[in-house]
Each structure stands twice: as structure tokens, then as C-alpha cells.
Amino acid sequence: MSSVRGRAWFERITGGAELVTGLPPSVLAADMTLDGHAVRVIAVVPDANARFPLARKGDVGIDEGFGVAHAVSGTPLKSAILAIVDVPGQAFGTREEAVGLQRALAASANAYIRARRGGHPVYALVVGKAISGAFLAHGLQAGWIGALDDPGIEVHVMSEAAVARVTRMERADITRLASEIPATARDIRSFATFGAIDRIFEVGNPDAPSDVDLEMVVRALAGALRTPELGLRNPRERLDRPGALQTRALARRVREELQAQWDA
Amino acid sequence: MIETLSYEYPASDAVDRRAHVGVVASGNCEILLEPARNGNASVVVRTSVTGFGATWNAVLARFFVRNPVAVQIEINDFGATPAVVALRLEQALEAAR
């Protein structure tokens, strides 16, 4: 099932701005001005003719990983970056593994990190699925992340079927545990409790944003773009967000202990 | 799903230092051994294989009869056989002496 959301939100936000050339058809990028701020908008979308068959439904595969890397590293000077995230997974295939999918996804993560550390504020808007390696490659390195409040949004590391196989647990137990232990949950509200989501939007139609939906999201993006420090934050700083003080207390404590013991 | 078992045994000998051996892997266990202050031996077992309390007691009792050491032991178990547990206990004691 291909998702239409990434393209829908990309097109509504960029408003028909010219596409950046030299990218695979599954990677859309356009430069625009949003409330006076230069921003390069990037989305991964389905491509029914992609040369890697398993990457035709919007997954991040070889060409998408390197394609996003290319789009990010070509961001014009002084422009911010906005990643539109609707990535149902990383292409699960033998060809992909043979060619080295980990390297393609590392390429885009690397590009986002270098861009952010090089002074380009990076923002992400999660409008659909944000799965695992695909999310690591496209979205999670942003300094500021907004997300739609919608049951169609899933954030997780592996499908329930694959989790059942790897952990040898029953599907029913996995579903039950996800409702009891936020660390294993798959919904955006649970994910937000860990301090990684800056803003959640309640929209009427996530598949085809109305003018009202669009205006609300664009206004929030403009607000975030006005404060480049938000887009420049590195992921480590999420540990200091109010929610994370409790939900990630152990990760904080490990840092403290390591620092205390580092030079004995 | 996880069983926690506690045991105590009389002990008289002291050990020099703490010791850590093993790993929580299938058919294996991790042991943390520390000198005890109260002159007794106490053991806490956490295991994912339930219903073997008597077997644990037999393995541990045999160990402390031969080695009456005043120690606190914590065992994190993932289905180790009695033979593997006995081996790990001996390794921990050797490292602590």
C-alpha cells in the first residue's frame, strides 16, 4: 500500500515550487521561502517504476538514501531544511543488502548531521509512518520535529510480525506490551513522551490537508524557522526536555556516571 | 514470567574481593559475587525458567557445603544446566580468592 501523504504535504507546503533536478523520482526536493525564511523541503515518495522493486512504495532504499543525501548536501547557503516524513520502512531485500543499504541510509543521516552542524537549521514534519532505519535516515536528525496527531502515524523499529519472529513472542503479547510499556509503543503520542517531538498537530484530513490544516502547520513551521536555534539543536539535547527528565532518566544517569568515572 | 528465588546458607570463610563471571545467554548464567558482611551466604536467583527451586537449592547447597564462604551472590539465569551453574560458581569463587 503506497502512501499519498508525503507527496500531498510536500506539494501543499511548497505550493508548486520548482523541483530540484538530478534526484531519483522517489526523492522530491524544492527550494522555497516560508514566511521570509529560505528552506529546502525534502520528501521520499512512492515511485512505481523504481529500479529496486522493493522501494516502490515509499520505502527508503538505496537510491532514496543516496538521493536524500544528495538533496541535503546541495542545500543553498543560509537555507534551512524541512524533511517531510512518510516512510513506511527501509527496503527489505536481498539486492538492497548486497549493494549495502546500511551505507545508503548512513549517507542521508550523515548529510543531515553535517548540514545541521554546518549551520543549516533542520526541521522535520512527520505526516505518515516513520519506521526504523528509514526514520533514522530521514527525519530523526532534525533539531525540531513536528508530527500530525493521527492513528495512521506509526513510529517503530520493526513490524509486529518481524518482532514476533525475532523475540519468539506471541503477536497478542506484543500488542498488549505496547499498550503497557511506552518504550515499545507504536503511536506518536507515546513517542512524544520521550521528548523527541516538539509539536503535535490535530488536522482534519492527513491524506489531503485542507486549507485550515495547512495554515496551522505552516504557521507553526514559520514560528520554528524564526528561531534557528531550534533547528540547530543536536539530538543529545532532547535529554534535557521536560518529558525526558523522567522518561529517559536512565540515559541521563549513564551520562553522569560516565563523566564522573571518565578520568579516574 | 520471571522467577526470583532467595536462599541462605551458613558460612564461615571470607573471600578477598568481588567477582563477576558469565553471561545471560541461552543455557548460561551471569554471577555477581561479593564478600558478605554478616557472616552468612545469601543467594538471589533471577531466572526465566520457572519451577526449578528445588534444583537450585540442591546445586547451591552442595557448593556451600564444600565452600562455606560468606558471600552475597546474584545469579541472572537464562536456562543454565546445574552443571553450568556449578562451573560458574567455582569460576566466581576462584576469581574472588
Place this chain on the structure above:
Amino acid sequence: MSALLLAESFAERGARERARALLDAQSFRELIGPFERLASPYLAAQGVVPQSDDGCVVARGTIGGKRACVVATDGRFLGGSVGEIGGAKIAGALELARRDAERGTPTRTVLALDTGGIRLQEANLGILAVTEICDAIVALRMLQPVVAVIAGRVGVYGGLSLSTALCSQIIVSEGARVGLNGPDVVETESGIEEMDSSDRPLIWRVTGGRMRFEQGFATALVADDVEAIRAAVQHAFEAPRELGPLEPQAFPDPRLDLDTFLRAMGIES
């Protein structure tokens, strides 16, 4: 000791002994050791007994006489999976190494990873930790080499394969495997026609250490031998050889003649 030229296996050791082996003799000092009992609080409720070091060892010491830190994951405990604590140990060590480099007291940093990836029992915390690890590797790499050693029984998969690919020096053994999606996961997600996870020759042909080295994804290929791996690590710091760029120059990537490549590997394109 007489010079017995017997290879000593690296893969057969646990994480702590691997870290000890990579550091100079007698220099090993563990941080947050097992007696601090910083173990995962999420596992018991999911029927898994936690390990007192969370399957991740951080050790300071020296390598070639220079300040060093080795982080090693234990592939025997839950497949070496990385959760909140293990992830924070890896990220935290990289962050401190970066601080050291900025202060002019660099710390040689080695990630000896043996991991199936993010721990599914605490997945959301794992993915956030891996995001931090990726950022910390790139930040440190801007100032000094970051060396990965992939020479365990599991290899490196999942989110950690992505992180590892960001290291500047990657040492692989022939027995190790490197891939994003493990064979079980590919088979479950895409069907047995896509990958038969019991086809071991295929898996090593596609993701084995030799293949990764020949593809230019690793800077050194070593035997499963402690001395060989120690030498490769030292060489990585003293004569760093950078990997090729992660970005292709154009689309489709002209370096990748996909059909020829896949045919050579016995995979239909």
C-alpha cells in the same frame, strides 16, 4: 612466554574480554561496571532476565600508549541489542571523546560492536539513542578517527549498521556480517522468495566481511585473531585510511552497474 604462533580467537571472547584485548596490557579500566547494576528495567516485564551491564562494556585505558576508550557490545546477550542503557553508554563515551578532542587531550575511540541492532523490548529508547550515536560519531570524526571493529559472531545489523557506516575506519573479520535488515527480517517482510534466511552461503556472499571489504565499505579485513585485530586498530589510528565518500556524484550512481554487480553475486536483478 615462548612465541607460540597460535591464533587467539577474538570472536570467542565476551565483550569485556574483547575490550581488554584491544587495550594495552594491564591498562583496562571499566566504567559503570556490572556491580553498579545499571541494568534494563524494561526486560523483566517482557519475560527476559536482564544482564548487570546491559550487554555493553565501556573501558578506558591506552592503545599504543595513548589515551583510549573501547566500547564493546556483547552479542551473546539478546543478540547484542542496544537499548536505553547500552545506547547511552555508547553515545556518552563518544560525547566525552569529542570533549577531550576539543580540549586538546584526544582519546582514541574504538567501537567493538557485535549487535543485531536496536533492542526491540525498548525500541523507542533504542532508536533515540542510535540517533544520538550517529550524531556523536560524525561530530567526533570531524576531529579524529573513529574506529569500528566488527569481528563478532553476530556482526552488525539494524540501526547500528547505519551508525557503524559513519565511522572513519572500519575493521571487519571474514566471519562477521554487516547489513541493515537481518535475513530473518527480510524473509518475514518480503517473503522467502526474496530471501531464504536458512541459505547461509547466500547470506555470507551478500553481507560477509570479505564482501564488505571488497566493496570498499571497510578499511581492513582481518582474521579472527586478537593480535591481528590489535595491529589493525593501532594502524587505523596511526595511518588512517579514509573510506570513500558516502554521497554519490549523480543519479543513477555511475559507479554502480547494478545488473553486472548482482549477476556476479548470483542474484537475479
